[in-house]
Amino acid sequence: MHKNTENINTLIELNEELENYFQNTIIPQLFVDADLILRKFTPPAMRQFKLKKEHIGTPLIDVKENFRFPTIIDNINLVITTGEILEKEIQTTDLRWYQMNILPYVLRKENKTNGVIITFVDITSRIKDLKEQEKLIAEHELLLDTIAHDIKNPLTALGIGIGMLKKFQEKGMEKFPSLLEKVEGNLTKMKMIINDLVQSRWHEHRYQAEEEMLDLQNIIEDVKLTLAPQINESNAKIKQHIGLSEITFARRKLRSIVYNLVNNAIKYKAPDRRPEIHIETYSEDEFMVISIADNGIGIDPENLSSIFEKFRRVTTSIEGNGVGLYLVKQILENSGGKITVDSTPGKGSTFKAFLKLDGSIRSQEKDSAITSF
Known part of the structure; x- marks a missing residue:
């Protein structure tokens, strides 16, 4: 009798520790047993997935729509069956993105998976940052390519003009003023292109591709x-x-x-x-x-x-x-x-x-x- 009392007290203490852990965890987390019954969840999970205290003890299928992830039950069953951790990126009902980790809850004495603990890490800002970075990369590459193309034309024209000037030195200089005007015009255009690069866009793309x-x-x-x-x-x-x-x-x-x-x-x-x-x-x-x-x-x-x-x-x-x-x-x-x-x-x-x-x-x-x- 004394030994049973000690075991009961130990279980109570373990349950209180688990309850305390769930109540003080700052990330959305769920505990679902092997029968797919929702047993515990953290306060952030209540807010994120609109869960209520009365949902504890109910089948997960009754609240699966809260997660906006139709295969969540299939994924849980897979982890329970295989005993392997599953990681996946999902989107919730408020269109935020999470890294979802489903970990098997193993009873060590029986070497049996008795449920899963599901953790959700918010990665919305990271996805937005990555998308913005990808957009900047594309803009940067196009910007450099466009500038290279735009500079090439006046440079070509400038080279042709200089070549003609050399020829006219032999035949006479009557067309020198008009040719010089064209050379100066192309130089001005090149300066405008370079100035546009430096003034209007350069600060957006100052990072170096090291x-x-x-x-x-x-x-x-x-x-x-x-x-x-x-x-x-x-x-x-x-x-x-x-x-x-x-x-x-x-x-x-x-x-x-x-x-x-x-x-x-x-x-x-x-x-x-x-x-x-x-x-x-x-x-x-x-x-x-x-x-x-x-x-x-x-x-x-x-x-x-x-x-x-x-x-x-x-x-x-x-x-x-x-x-x-x-x-x-x-x-x-x-x-x-x-x-x-x-x-x-x-x-x-x-x-x-x-x-x-x-x-x-x-x-x-x-x-x-x-x-x-």
Whole structure:
């Protein structure tokens, strides 16, 4: 009898500790048992998911609409069955984004999963920041390209004018004033272009694209967060087979490469099947190869040679401005790399980005990691 009393007191203390933990946790958290009954939740979860005290002890299916995540019960069952942690980005009813972690609650003595603890970490601001950064990257690359193009024309005209001046020195100088006026006009135009760059836009793009040692898996995770709404809406499945992960490159440029290729793979999905995207990396000669394959609509052979042109789009029925692949090609070629594409209409496409490796990384291809989103 005395021993039973001690056991009961121990259970009461453990329950009080668990209750105290849930009441003082500052993040939304739920405890759901193996029968899918909602047993506990934190105050932030009450506010976030509009839960009430009377919901404790009720089946989760009765309040699943509060989460705006239709497969939450399937995900819980998967964790209970496999005993493995599940991580996923979800959007709640107020359109905020969360990193959802479902952890198995294991009874150690019985070695049995008796439920799950679900934690929600708010990543809305991070997704917004990543989207804004991606927008700035695209604007920055287009700005530099446009300026280079605009400067090229007056420079060409200036060169022609100087060449003509040299010829007229031999034949006479009667046309010298008009030619000089044209030269001065082109110089003025160049000054205006440069002034516009410095005064109106330069401060928005002062950050430098410095090269650093990067882990591609971290870049991929950032891109997946940025594209979380598109991934969630399309129900896209992303698999990764990372054979080589480290490379010295500019972070924003590497993000732009991966972002545009993955975004296109989702955007040009086939209407009759779930998008599947396979990201694979490996070394080939002096390059890291990032291969991104999809099962989308594919590209007609006559369009393959022009898809990397600025403002060129495969189809006008899909939203876009036609600069993504152009930027990817420019970034790669400017850094000594290249991009290739192999596509079959109706079956999908495979884009391969070749990034120049330095000698220290070339031999560091590590064990592959296979994951899925």
